[in-house]
Amino acid sequence: MTDAQLKEAVLGPWPFFGVSSRGEVFARYVPSGPVFRWSWNQMIPMPVQGSDLVWLLHAQGEEDQSSDTEAAKRPAGKAK
DSSP states (O other): OOHHHHHHHHHSSSOEEEEOTTSOEEEEOSTTOOOEEEETTEEEEOSSOHHHHHHHHHHHHHHHHHHHHHHHHSOTTOOO
């Protein structure tokens, strides 16, 4: 499932199961129920829902991209 499809599923009313581009597993088991995130062999209800969760996924994606860019700018052999 692409991030765009995952965001659409989070906002939609139907059950879904998907993995984000960062390897995070998300699911909704009943129509209009909470979204769950996989963590340590159990599904944890997300503290945010709907558009808040979509914003959070978007922000995490931007953080991942900025850290990748910073790592590429560092000289070889230098740690963060």
